[in-house]
Amino acid sequence: RYRMPSGSIPKEAAYQIISDELMLDGNPRLNLASFVTTWMEPECGKLMMDSVNKNYVDMDEYPVTTELQNRCVNMIAHLFNAPIGEDETAIGVSTVGSSEAIMLAGLAFKRKWANKMKEQGKPCDKPNIVTGANVQVCWEKFARYFEVELKEVKLTEGYYVMDPKKAVEMVDENTICVAAILGSTLTGEYEDVKLLNDLLVAKNKETG
The missing domain is CATH 3.40.640.10 (Type I PLP-dependent aspartate aminotransferase-like (Major domain))
Structure with missing residues (x-):
């Protein structure tokens, strides 16, 4: 349980073992007590999977991801009426939570x-x-x-x-x-x- 096994098992078996254990977790749809997203449109999931292999902090390698982050920062800034001019952009950064x-x-x-x-x-x-x-x-x-x-x-x-x-x-x-x-x-x-x-x-x- 806490050590790497000496041999491998089929990927299907590994998935099933972990999936079965995760069934003992709480149901996210019933979580009203913490700040979590319990459901998103399938397209959001697809976008996340498209980006899961990107190390997005490498801004030179992933400039478009950085640009999308900056757009989101500015959207939030305007949403909260930040004092920025028409030709100015807000300063901020995305976080994991x-x-x-x-x-x-x-x-x-x-x-x-x-x-x-x-x-x-x-x-x-x-x-x-x-x-x-x-x-x-x-x-x-x-x-x-x-x-x-x-x-x-x-x-x-x-x-x-x-x-x-x-x-x-x-x-x-x-x-x-x-x-x-x-x-x-x-x-x-x-x-x-x-x-x-x-x-x-x-x-x-x-x-x-």
């Missing part, structure tokens, strides 16, 4: 904050992030892996998402970002990102 996206975004926040602190001659060894207690577990992993303090806004009875006012109260000069959730892992609720942003902008104007 939200966890990788959070790790990369967190590192970008940390680097940008550290550069700013160094320019001001201030220490940059105690960064923190502010999240709700309902935050996706990957934010906790990011904080642990990359030595960032995690400040959690506690939830209250009848209010199961992060309170923007309480979150901003926890922000200080070592805060690299405040993480809001559009679709809480607990209830599916959207947090008030606009109010959070307005409060942060006001605090930044006040404190510099």
